[in-house]
Amino acid sequence: MRRALQRLADVSWLPLSCSAASLLAPRAAPALLPLALALFIAAPFFLRHRETPRWLARIALLLFLFACGWTVYHQPGAPLDLFEDGVLLSPAQTYAMGGRPYIDTYPLHGWGADGGLDAFVFRVFGPTLETFRLRRAALTALGLPLLAAASFLLLGDSLWAGIGLLLSLSFCPFLSERQIPALLVLCLLLRAARTRRPADWIFSGALAGVTLFFSFDFGVIVLLGGLVAAILLPVLECGWCWRPPVRGGLCFLGGAAAGAFPLLLRLAQHGAVRAFFLVSFVEIPATIIDTWGLPVDSASAIAAESGAVRFLLLLATGHEMPSLFLLLLLASGGTILLFRAAHRSLEPLDFAAAASIAVAAVALRGALGRADAGHLALYGVLAGPPAAWILYRAAHARRHRILLTGIVLATLLARLEPHRALTVQWNAIAGATGTRAAAAFDPHVPKSGRATLPAGEARELAALKQVFDSMPPGQTFFDFANEPALYFLFDRKSPVRYCCVPFYETEEKQLEVIAALERVRPPLAILAGGTPRDAFDGISNRERVPRVAAYLDTHYEPYTEVFGRRIARRRGP
Amino acid sequence: MERSLPRGLLGATGGVLGTIPLLPIARSVALKVFPAPRLPGAALRAADVKGATYFEAAVLLVAIPAAALLFGHVLPRFLQSRAGRDRAVSEWPGASFALSLVLWRSGLPAKFSLSGGLLFASLAAAGIPRPGWDRLQALFSPGNRAALFRIFLAGAFWGLAWQSAHLDANLQLSASTLLAGALFVSLALLLSRAGQEDTG
Numbered sequence: 001m002r003r004a005l006q007r008l009a010d011v012s013w014l015p016l017s018c019s020a021a022s023l024l025a026p027r028a029a030p031a032l033l034p035l036a037l038a039l040f041i042a043a044p045f046f047l048r049h050r051e052t053p054r055w056l057a058r059i060a061l062l063l064f065l066f067a068c069g070w071t072v073y074h075q076p077g078a079p080l081d082l083f084e085d086g087v088l089l090s091p092a093q094t095y096a097m098g099g100r101p102y103i104d105t106y107p108l109h110g111w112g113a114d115g116g117l118d119a120f121v122f123r124v125f126g127p128t129l130e131t132f133r134l135r136r137a138a139l140t141a142l143g144l145p146l147l148a149a150a151s152f153l154l155l156g157d158s159l160w161a162g163i164g165l166l167l168s169l170s171f172c173p174f175l176s177e178r179q180i181p182a183l184l185v186l187c188l189l190l191r192a193a194r195t196r197r198p199a200d201w202i203f204s205g206a207l208a209g210v211t212l213f214f215s216f217d218f219g220v221i222v223l224l225g226g227l228v229a230a231i232l233l234p235v236l237e238c239g240w241c242w243r244p245p246v247r248g249g250l251c252f253l254g255g256a257a258a259g260a261f262p263l264l265l266r267l268a269q270h271g272a273v274r275a276f277f278l279v280s281f282v283e284i285p286a287t288i289i290d291t292w293g294l295p296v297d298s299a300s301a302i303a304a305e306s307g308a309v310r311f312l313l314l315l316a317t318g319h320e321m322p323s324l325f326l327l328l329l330l331a332s333g334g335t336i337l338l339f340r341a342a343h344r345s346l347e348p349l350d351f352a353a354a355a356s357i358a359v360a361a362v363a364l365r366g367a368l369g370r371a372d373a374g375h376l377a378l379y380g381v382l383a384g385p386p387a388a389w390i391l392y393r394a395a396h397a398r399r400h401r402i403l404l405t406g407i408v409l410a411t412l413l414a415r416l417e418p419h420r421a422l423t424v425q426w427n428a429i430a431g432a433t434g435t436r437a438a439a440a441f442d443p444h445v446p447k448s449g450r451a452t453l454p455a456g457e458a459r460e461l462a463a464l465k466q467v468f469d470s471m472p473p474g475q476t477f478f479d480f481a482n483e484p485a486l487y488f489l490f491d492r493k494s495p496v497r498y499c500c501v502p503f504y505e506t507e508e509k510q511l512e513v514i515a516a517l518e519r520v521r522p523p524l525a526i527l528a529g530g531t532p533r534d535a536f537d538g539i540s541n542r543e544r545v546p547r548v549a550a551y552l553d554t555h556y557e558p559y560t561e562v563f564g565r566r567i568a569r570r571r572g573p
Numbered sequence: 574m575e576r577s578l579p580r581g582l583l584g585a586t587g588g589v590l591g592t593i594p595l596l597p598i599a600r601s602v603a604l605k606v607f608p609a610p611r612l613p614g615a616a617l618r619a620a621d622v623k624g625a626t627y628f629e630a631a632v633l634l635v636a637i638p639a640a641a642l643l644f645g646h647v648l649p650r651f652l653q654s655r656a657g658r659d660r661a662v663s664e665w666p667g668a669s670f671a672l673s674l675v676l677w678r679s680g681l682p683a684k685f686s687l688s689g690g691l692l693f694a695s696l697a698a699a700g701i702p703r704p705g706w707d708r709l710q711a712l713f714s715p716g717n718r719a720a721l722f723r724i725f726l727a728g729a730f731w732g733l734a735w736q737s738a739h740l741d742a743n744l745q746l747s748a749s750t751l752l753a754g755a756l757f758v759s760l761a762l763l764l765s766r767a768g769q770e771d772t773g
Contacts, residue, residue, distance in 0.1 A: 292614065
């Protein structure tokens with residue numbers, strides 16, 4: 001009986017691979033799924049004398065996770081978010097028309113994430129919405145296997161890797177492509193923290209250097225987190241004696257420099273190195289909090305003013321202040337680490353946990369900056385592996401194991417609701433093919449390729465296109481409604497380098513936009529979109545950039561209105 | 574089977590709780606140091622200084638593990654090795670430090686609460702020779718209950734009289750703090766004497 005079960009387990013990678021293939025190619029599912037079943041039954045007899053390598057099962061599992069991600073994120077009929085998607089598509093359009101990064105564009109999230117990668121992919125596969133969505137789905141789908149791999153590299157066990165994955169998804173049910181390079185760096189960092197081999201530090205540093213150019217904020221997070229880990233680990237290891245962290249830190253930094261070098265060289269070819277440093281390290285840090293920051297409750301105010309029960313709940317679970325839970329979780333992780341270091345009982349997985357906590361702690365800045373649920377999820381995902389490690393430590397405590405595990409588990413269950421995350425993922429994966437099929441009959445729009453859009457959105461865009469088609473080729477319009485995707489869809493180049501209004505709130509940037517509008521003189525301008533994007537966070541575009549608004553009032557007159565969008569035309573020549 | 578609290582838990586928990594009043598201090602310092610938002614946005618509308626949030630978070634991230642280590646490991650080990658205290662007693666400074674949170678939650682300014690917590694922790698570290706859980710249990714033994722009840726009544730009635738006097742809020746606060754401190758010190762001395770009598 002035991003041998004038969006073992007044999008079945010040994011061949012489980014076969015049905016898993018077939019199931020993954022059926023998710024990747026749903027049309028072949030009617031053949032692949034019965035094949036999976038047949039292989040599961042028959043393979044133990046054929047392969048009984050062969051020992052199956054364990055890595056086969058792991059690869060199959062990672063492939064299956066990728067396929068799950070693919071089926072969820074590949075939705076060629078999803079609505080197009082004219083702002084969120086436009087932040088990527090508009091710079092890609094500018095690059096396609098000869099624009100230079102950081103000079104003709106203003107990549108807030110990073111060169112690669114904000115159009116750089118899409119510009120490259122568009123050159124190879126054609127500039128269509130279909131290409132954009134395929135590229136995005138393929139990249140985002142890597143998130144699930146990477147999260148599982150990170151948890152596995154931290155905890156060294158498949159079951160615990162699953163728990164880590166589930167906790168990560170409880171923080172962030174749906175992943176973003178911007179997280180992907182950072183998750184890859186995290187995997188390498190965890191490996192480096194476990195092995196302490198210089199080569200691992202160099203590789204993780206190199207990829208962190210590359211990440212800085214793809215997704216700037218995540219690049220900074222993994223760079224700082226990795227550096228802190230490289231410095232901290234030797235100190236923790238020797239029980240708080242000071243040992244200069246020369247080797248790990250230098251290897252990591254050297255790797256980062258090596259990874260960044262080719263991309264800096266590429267920027268140098270565009271003459272954009274200075275602009276990159278200026279935008280990324282001076283301008284954005286100086287304005288981002290003012291323009292995009294969302295207030296977050298003060299922990300001290302809540303602690304001072306709340307009643308006794310609420311206060312206890314707050315301490316235990318971060319009740320009513322989601323980011324506080326993250327803080328308390330990471331502080332608890334830090335406390336456990338310090339105690340283990342003081343007792344000289346650190347194991348390799350604790351070193352990996354230290355690296356993981358360092359990265360998640362740096363990411364708190366993002367979660368607390370634009371403090372909404374979306375950004376808490378975006379950055380909070382990095383706290384999933386440390387949460388799993390805390391549970392692991394409780395479950396492996398020498399004394400009071402049941403009590404400690406119960407407390408940690410109850411807190412995680414109450415606060416993160418992993419069971420809900422599992423249901424959400426399950427439903428998303430199970431329902432994805434149906435959603436895709438239902439959207440297949442939706443209309444196409446210009447530059448959409450085989451991708452479709454919901455009928456209502458397609459109608460709006462078709463009507464808008466009619467208006468903008470009246471402009472001669474080579475001329476463009478100005479978007480003051482924070483819908484930069486329109487530049488891509490209507491094949492026009494943005495007259496200014498900023499995708500949306502909050503990017504140019506400072507006095508000098510408003511003057512720069514006015515100068516650009518004077519130079520290009522766009523015949524048409526969308527003054528308002530009639531959507532909440534006219535007033536991000538309740539602050540209207542006019543309030544954010546009064547000088548530009550006044551310029552538009554002076555030089556443009558009402559022309560027409562299309563589905564709530566107020567379009568104006570330029571007065572005079 | 575040993576039925577005691579995990580080593581360091583009492584001290585660490587007390588230390589962590591006692592550190593919480595550090596948060597408003599960090600916030601008020603940060604509000605003076607970091608600039609207020611200038612550009613239009615949600616932060617300006619809410620007059621939210623993000624630097625203060627970050628500083629508060631950083632303090633929380635650093636202070637919680639540090640306080641836990643100090644009161645749950647470093648200080649107890651020091652007291653055990655240098656002053657010959659037993660394990661449970663060596664964690665009393667941490668537990669006493671938690672009083673700073675009680676003081677702060679009852680309205681005392683954070684810096685005074687922390688100072689009070691440190692004072693209680695120092696008293697606990699210096700003033701109690703060898704009391705343990707058994708002494709605490711002995712305090713509540715049936716023979717002592719009548720006396721304890723009378724002390725409690727006296728304290729409660731004193732509090733009632735104080736409240737009915739409608740004094741200045743700060744004065745009320747200081748009095749509450751004094752009362753709490755006096756009770757704590759009395760308790761510590763009582764236990765200490767009980768320990769000496771037992772050993773004597």
